Amino acid sequence: MYMFKYICKRVALMLTTFIIIFVTCFVLIKLLPVDTTSVGVGEDASKIIAQLESRGYTKPIPEQFVLYLRRIFIDGDFGIGVNMPEYRGQPVWDVFIEKLPPTILINIYSSLLAVPLGIALGILAALKKNKWQDHTISTTVMVFISVPSFVYASLLLFIVCFKLNLLPKAMNAGFDYFSWSMFKSMLPAVFSLSFGSIAGYARYTRAELTEVLTSEFMLLARTKGLTKSQATVRHALRNSMVPIFPSIIGEFISVLSGSLIIEKIFSIPGVGGLYLTAITAKDYDFFMMLSGFYLLVSLVAGLVIDLSYGIIDPRIRMGAK
Amino acid sequence: MKAQDYKISAEKFVFHSTGDNLHDSKLETKPVSYLRDALHRFTRNKASIVAAVIIAVLILFALIGPVLTPYTVAYEDVNYAFVLPKLELFRNLGIHFWDGGQTKEVNKITFDQYKAIEEEIGREVIMTEPKIVKREYMGKTSELYSFRLDTYNAVGAKYVLLTNEKYLELQKYQDEHNIQVILPITDPKLRPEAEQEKNNANIWYKTELGGGRKIQIVFDENGDFIPIYKANDGTDNYTSKMLWEGDSKLYNYAEPMSGNSWNVRVDYREYYTYIHLKTGDGIKEPSFIFGTNNAGKDIFVGLASGARFSFLLAIIVASVNLFVGAIYGSIEGYYGGKIDLVMERIIDLLSAIPFMIVITLLKYHFSVSHVLILFISFFLTGWTSMAGRTRMQFYRFKNQEYVLVARTLGAKDSRIMFKHIFPNAIGTLITSCVLVIPGVIFSETSLSYLGIINLNSGNLTSVGTLLSTGQNYLFTYPHMIVFPAVFISLLMLCFNLFGNGLRDAFNPSLRGTEE
Numbered sequence: 001m002y003m004f005k006y007i008c009k010r011v012a013l014m015l016t017t018f019i020i021i022f023v024t025c026f027v028l029i030k031l032l033p034v035d036t037t038s039v040g041v042g043e044d045a046s047k048i049i050a051q052l053e054s055r056g057y058t059k060p061i062p063e064q065f066v067l068y069l070r071r072i073f074i075d076g077d078f079g080i081g082v083n084m085p086e087y088r089g090q091p092v093w094d095v096f097i098e099k100l101p102p103t104i105l106i107n108i109y110s111s112l113l114a115v116p117l118g119i120a121l122g123i124l125a126a127l128k129k130n131k132w133q134d135h136t137i138s139t140t141v142m143v144f145i146s147v148p149s150f151v152y153a154s155l156l157l158f159i160v161c162f163k164l165n166l167l168p169k170a171m172n173a174g175f176d177y178f179s180w181s182m183f184k185s186m187l188p189a190v191f192s193l194s195f196g197s198i199a200g201y202a203r204y205t206r207a208e209l210t211e212v213l214t215s216e217f218m219l220l221a222r223t224k225g226l227t228k229s230q231a232t233v234r235h236a237l238r239n240s241m242v243p244i245f246p247s248i249i250g251e252f253i254s255v256l257s258g259s260l261i262i263e264k265i266f267s268i269p270g271v272g273g274l275y276l277t278a279i280t281a282k283d284y285d286f287f288m289m290l291s292g293f294y295l296l297v298s299l300v301a302g303l304v305i306d307l308s309y310g311i312i313d314p315r316i317r318m319g320a321k
Numbered sequence: 322m323k324a325q326d327y328k329i330s331a332e333k334f335v336f337h338s339t340g341d342n343l344h345d346s347k348l349e350t351k352p353v354s355y356l357r358d359a360l361h362r363f364t365r366n367k368a369s370i371v372a373a374v375i376i377a378v379l380i381l382f383a384l385i386g387p388v389l390t391p392y393t394v395a396y397e398d399v400n401y402a403f404v405l406p407k408l409e410l411f412r413n414l415g416i417h418f419w420d421g422g423q424t425k426e427v428n429k430i431t432f433d434q435y436k437a438i439e440e441e442i443g444r445e446v447i448m449t450e451p452k453i454v455k456r457e458y459m460g461k462t463s464e465l466y467s468f469r470l471d472t473y474n475a476v477g478a479k480y481v482l483l484t485n486e487k488y489l490e491l492q493k494y495q496d497e498h499n500i501q502v503i504l505p506i507t508d509p510k511l512r513p514e515a516e517q518e519k520n521n522a523n524i525w526y527k528t529e530l531g532g533g534r535k536i537q538i539v540f541d542e543n544g545d546f547i548p549i550y551k552a553n554d555g556t557d558n559y560t561s562k563m564l565w566e567g568d569s570k571l572y573n574y575a576e577p578m579s580g581n582s583w584n585v586r587v588d589y590r591e592y593y594t595y596i597h598l599k600t601g602d603g604i605k606e607p608s609f610i611f612g613t614n615n616a617g618k619d620i621f622v623g624l625a626s627g628a629r630f631s632f633l634l635a636i637i638v639a640s641v642n643l644f645v646g647a648i649y650g651s652i653e654g655y656y657g658g659k660i661d662l663v664m665e666r667i668i669d670l671l672s673a674i675p676f677m678i679v680i681t682l683l684k685y686h687f688s689v690s691h692v693l694i695l696f697i698s699f700f701l702t703g704w705t706s707m708a709g710r711t712r713m714q715f716y717r718f719k720n721q722e723y724v725l726v727a728r729t730l731g732a733k734d735s736r737i738m739f740k741h742i743f744p745n746a747i748g749t750l751i752t753s754c755v756l757v758i759p760g761v762i763f764s765e766t767s768l769s770y771l772g773i774i775n776l777n778s779g780n781l782t783s784v785g786t787l788l789s790t791g792q793n794y795l796f797t798y799p800h801m802i803v804f805p806a807v808f809i810s811l812l813m814l815c816f817n818l819f820g821n822g823l824r825d826a827f828n829p830s831l832r833g834t835e836e
Contacts, residue, residue, distance in 0.1 A: 017673050028682050146814040148763060150770060150788065151806045154795060162796050260771055265792065276771060279681050291678045298675060 007307060014303050022292055026068070029284050030061045034082070048089055051080055079285025084277055092285050095274065096293075101177055102186075103263070103270035108252075109190045114197035115248055121198065122205025126240075127232070129210055137202060144199035153192035153265045161188055170267040189266040193259060197251065204247065208240040245312055250305040253297060359748070359826040369822020372815035379812055383632050386625025390610070391603035394618070394626050394780045400479055400589055401607050402617035403798050404472040409608060421608075422448050422469040426456065432466040433538050437546055438477035438523050441504070442588050446474045473607055478504050478522040479589040488575060488583045492559055494595055502591040503559075505572035506584070511549035522586050525549060551576075612800045614790055624805055627784040628812075630776070634692070635761035638699045639754045645700075646707025647750065651738050653708070654715025661712075672705045676764065680773060691774045692781075699761055710753055714746035748827030755823055759816035766809055784809055 034057050056067045071077040078096075081087035087095050125137040144152070161169045168185040176182055212218065213236050221231040263272035271290065278286035353361070363369060387393070407421030427435075432451065439446040451468040483491065495502045504525075512519060513528045513536045524536070526546035531537035541547050551573040559574045575583040590607065597604040611620035653664040680698040687694065718724065719742055727741050762784075768774040769785030776783040784805050791802025 013669075017670055020670060021674055021678075025678060025682065028686065032685055142817065143814060146817045147810040148766070148813060150767075150792075151810050154792060154802055154806065158795055158799060261767060264771060275677075276773070279677075279773060282685065287681065291675070291681075294675055295673075295678070299673060 003310065006310070010303055010307065014299050018295060018299055021295060023065070025291055026065060026288065027061055029288055030064055032284070034284070044088070048080070048082055051089065052082070055079065078289040081283055081286060083281040083283045084286070087283075087286075092289050095286075096271065096289060099269060099271050099274045101175075102171065102268050103272065105177055106186050106189050106193065106262075106268060106270070107259075109186065110193035110197065111248075111251055113190065114194040114201060115251075117194075118198040118201025119205050119244065121202040123209060123237070125202065125206040126209035126213065134206075138206070141199040141202045141206075144195050145203065149192060149196055149259065150261050150265060152195055153188075153262060156188055156192055157265065171269070173269070186268075189262050189268055192265070193262050201244070201248075204244055205240065208243055209236060212236045212240045242312055243309070246305045246308040249308050250301045253301040253304055355748075363822055363826035366822040366825065368818050372818035372822070375811060375815045376819060379628065379808070379815070380632060383625055383628035387622050387629070390619065390622050391605075392609070392619035392622045393602075394622055394782050396604075396619060396622070398593070398607075398617040400476055400617065401473070401593075401609075401613055402615055403794075404476075404607070404609060404613050405798075406610060406612040406620075406800050406804075407473065407608055408610060417449065417469055420448075421471060421473050421612075423472050424467070425470045426454060426465045426467045428463065428465060430536070430538060432468075434523065435470060435475060437526055437538075438475060440546065441523070441525055442474065442477055442590070444471075444474045444590070446471050446477075474590070476589050478525070478586055479592070480520060480522045481585055481587055481592065482578065483575075483583050483585050485581050485583065488585060491585070491587075491592075491595065500591055502587055502595055503574050504586045504588055505550040505574060506576050506586050507549045508551040509576070611804045612798075614787070614801050615794060615798075620787065620801065620804055623782045623787055624784065624808055626780070627782050627787060627805075628808065630692075630781060631762045631765055631784060632758075634696065634699075634765060635758040638696065638703060638761050639757040641700055642704040642707050642757060643750060643754050646704040646709075647711050647743070647746070649704070650708035650711025650746075651715060651743060654712035655719055655734070655738050655742070657716075657719075668705045668708060671701065674702065676702050677773075680768065684773070691776055695765060695768070695774055695776075699764070703757065703761075707750065707753065707757075710749050711743075711746050714749060715742055718742045718745050752820065752824045752827055756816070756820040759813050759820075762809075763813060 034052060055071070056064055059067070068079075071079075076093055078092040081090050081092060081095065121137050121141075125134045125141075128134045157169060161167050167188050169188075170185070171189065172182050172185040174182070213232070218231060218236060221235050222228070226234070260272040260276055262268070263270045264276065267273075271293075274286065275290045275294070277283075278290060405421050405423050406419055408419045411418060412420040432447075435446050448469040448471050451466040454465050454467045455462055456465050457463075491502060494500075504522075507525055511527065513521070513524055514530045515536050518524060518528075518536050525548055527539040527549050528536040529539055539547060550571070553571055553573055556573060556577055575585045578584050593604075594606055609619050609621065611624065613619055614623075649664065653661045676698065679701055680694065683694045683698055684691070715738075724737060724741055727737050732741070765774070765783065766785040766788065769776050769783040770789045771785075772789065775786075777786050787805040788802060788809070791799075791805060794801050
């Protein structure tokens with residue numbers, strides 16, 4: 001019951017934060033004049049301007065905000081594209097939905113690769129602490145955590161895709177997301193995304209596990225008569241997973257947002273690329289919707305991580321007195 | 322028991338010592354100060370020492386790099402675009418690595434063209450003996466020439482448009498220095514018909530149109546090139562003192578153009594030296610240690626000044642964040658209660674705003690320089706973590722007895738805050754300050770890489786811009802991305818190692834654990 005109350009409080013706090021930032025963002029965007037210069041003249045332009053006017057883009061800002069909310073909740077209408085030629089006049093929401101699958105797929109594949117591999121490497125390093133395996137893993141992990149993703153993405157692109165010609169250089173076009181050739185064309189991006197996470201998980205797991213392995217209950221388990229492997233699997237591993245699971249859950253939520261850099265390098269038709277072009281093209285409806293989306297994803301991910309600590313391990317109830 | 326049982330008569334009391342003072346025995350060892358202790362722990366960590374040295378080298382590179390080369394960020398010469406990195410030492414020793422050479426595999430026509438450049442300008446263009454290799458492409462086997470090409474000398478000849486005055490000056494320079502700069506002009510009637518080759522100054526030999534509108538070189542019976550220089554008709558007003566194959570009166574050296582100007586065919590390397598000698602900017606000959614990019618800009622000076630900007634920005638951001646964050650954190654940590662609650666909510670709100678939104682909104686609203694926008698957004702989102710750390714330290718120390726003592730003795734709030742409690746936070750703050758620097762550099766690089774922030778102006782560039790232009794030529798000219806990528810990777814790695822070492826050094830609980 002206490003937990004329920006605590007969760008309610010945290011959710012309410014999160015929503016307040018979201019609303020304040022979103023409204024500020026809305027007001028700041030609406031203070032800017034609608035930029036339709038790139039649309040040009042002619043039938044196309046007058047159509048767009050008529051569309052914008054019917055959405056009330058010339059009314060006072062508070063009124064516009066009410067209209068905006070009404071459109072979102074009643075019609076699911078987030079506005080239309082104005083300045084990006086390929087999405088001009090198209091509903092923002094439809095374009096967004098179209099861009100979501102590649103981003104999600106690539107991030108899910110990379111998490112599926114990163115979580116087991118990272119944890120396995122971390123466990124290996126912790127069990128072989130201060131032996132050559134640990135030194136090798138720790139050094140590699142340090143390198144992959146530090147080196148920016150665009151560096152090893154470029155390296156991968158140059159060596160694997162160009163010199164060795166093993167994988168395609170860019171993601172295939174089209175919507176056939178589950179074909180083999182599409183999967184193959186996603187792989188470079190999946191690898192580049194996963195390197196960083198593998199390193200992160202490995203470092204985290206190693207740190208947690210080494211701490212648990214030296215704790216007193218492990219000694220107790222051994223004196224009780226368990227073999228080293230029994231004690232490690234049953235006691236150490238389970239306990240070391242306590243702080244790791246929340247971060248995995250958090251990662252699965254933030255897969256939605258994707259990576260701007262990786263999407264740019266491998267020309268993935270995803271949300272990140274859309275956000276980037278919307279920012280450069282000054283397409284405000286896209287910017288509002290995507291900013292709200294990113295904000296929500298990051299807030300929810302943070303909240304879930306915080307809460308899951310308490311749910312997984314009853315000893316850490318953050319709100320408890 | 323009764324009290325009088327313990328009665329001790331006064332005369333039984335004797336003085337323990339009748340000296341002036343009572344002393345504790347003097348400590349045999351020297352006291353170790355906090356900083357000394359930290360330094361001691363830091364120097365035991367080999368990896369962070371190495372990292373610190375590398376960081377120092379990188380900072381030195383950023384500081385004195387632009388001074389070491391005559392090139393500037395504003396410099397560009399599109400004729401020397403895409404030339405490869407060259408170390409004069411390796412070039413002179415004939416080591417075929419980092420010598421400005423590029424291993425090429427080309428067909429016969431292209432190979433002959435390079436050979437013609439070599440013959441015309443008299444400098445080595447083909448650096449190694451060509452090997453013939455067989456390559457299969459789309460089911461056809463073709464013979465290709467594999468060799469190492471000097472990308473500097475391959476520039477060869479260029480047409481330049483000179484006013485009459487400048488043309489005369491150039492003639493004078495040539496006559497005085499006895500250097501062949503002006504090459505005989507080719508006969509317009511005999512120039513290649515193919516549109517793309519019409520203005521190629523390097524074609525001084527007879528060609529004909531082959532299949533697919535490509536040129537075909539015509540050789541004489543000995544297999545030599547047949548020159549197509551324009552015979553002297555006296556229109557160029559110049560008799561070169563330089564002897565081109567023994568007789569200067571054979572050829573024309575310039576083509577009259579409209580507006581009293583001349584189209585002159587020059588040996589571009591010599592012309593480059595001449596032009597830079599005239600401007601006096603210290604550039605003697607084209608030699609780029611990191612090569613040039615697509616616009617012919619020097620990558621070395623671009624990287625060094627980009628790095629200098631990054632370091633400067635990062636240090637300023639870190640110190641401003643430290644200053645504001647420390648004061649804010651001290652106030653909320655010290656006073657606690659309602660003040661803390663309100664101030665904490667502000668921090669929660671600020672730290673929840675995604676960085677991308679801040680920077681985009683700033684960019685939309687203010688048309689000021691992007692440097693300022695970067696700085697403001699780093700500040701807006703960055704100082705909160707500093708405040709959080711300071712606040713935590715204040716919560717740990719503000720209820721300790723020595724603080725109570727200080728307050729009892731009448732110390733003012735500000736004195737307790739900054740004299741008594743704040744020094745405890747210095748270790749953590751220094752560590753996080755150092756770790757802010759790579760974070761800022763990384764964000765700045767990513768943002769300019771993504772093109773959200775454009776720092777490219779006359780004499781400013783950023784590592785991110787270098788990386789993103791390099792990315793476009795990744796498969797053809799990888800040298801453009803290699804140097805910025807190595808720089809940023811090395812920087813990040815070393816700062817992480819250095820930061821880890823620093824964190825351990827400032828952690829007093831690790832005292833004596835290694836011994």
